[in-house]
Amino acid sequence: MSTKRLELRPAGLRDLGALVRHWNDPQVRRYLFDDREVDPRLAESLLRDSEADFARRGYGLWQVFLEDVLIGVCGLRRRGEERVEILYSLDPGYRGAGLAAEAAQAVLAAGRRARLKEILIETDDGNVSSQRLAERLGAVFESAEGGLRRYVVTLAP
Template structure:
């Protein structure tokens, strides 16, 4: 799968070996790996394996990991993508229980800008409309308040506790469709505070 997914501010492209150096730098950053890899340093070989697994998943399952890069519009030109890696978002699994997990990470200087939720919406849209999944989960470190908030913003619901004190959130296709309709209704009927 080589098709790009775009949001208002992001271009999501399936990870490839050309992203290897940027992914290694991103995933070995202390603030990123603290929540994503339980503070373990990821090796170059592991990054190669993750990229290869994602490419296999896209070929066989229709989903995997996307590299996140900015989009911008130059005056009088079409939308242009490029620039530095902002992070990663995607789907992995299924696990032994059959669940497909959504994962995401952003460069620390991009935290708090709504980009994780924007990428998450795109990933869930792909999961439920293109890949045909019925349910997506997220395993989140309880100390990561920002990721907990993103999961809730995406309409995911707390489903219990996982290994090591992580919180398990999930959303199914029907819930996602309801959340999407709610977003459209809110945009069509903004509150006075939004005007």
């Protein structure tokens, strides 16, 4: 799927190496994966789950490209049977230009097409940028506990 500036391509096992490198950038993983190095087995599991979700549900993790350069990941992932959350990460050099919001809006539109009613956003307490992005996406603060802030985006039909 495309936005004004971005191309979002479904992520799969073929992308394992590129995504492990992306997620292991210290500035990218600072607020992801509890700031721990991403083991290729974990990344492989996430990509397998994403491929299965695309096949069954029409959503998963997308790689985000700007002018054919991989700059991040944005997507939807199931959290148990009840909830779906949006995830996003951008390479540090591309932050501050509205690209995360642009990608996230496209992913929320995919959630609407998949007939999801709401999307969860979790941010670390210190991740003010993601909290601001959640608010720009129309998310409403739900709760805070254990160092996480939870927001919910309600998707209109």
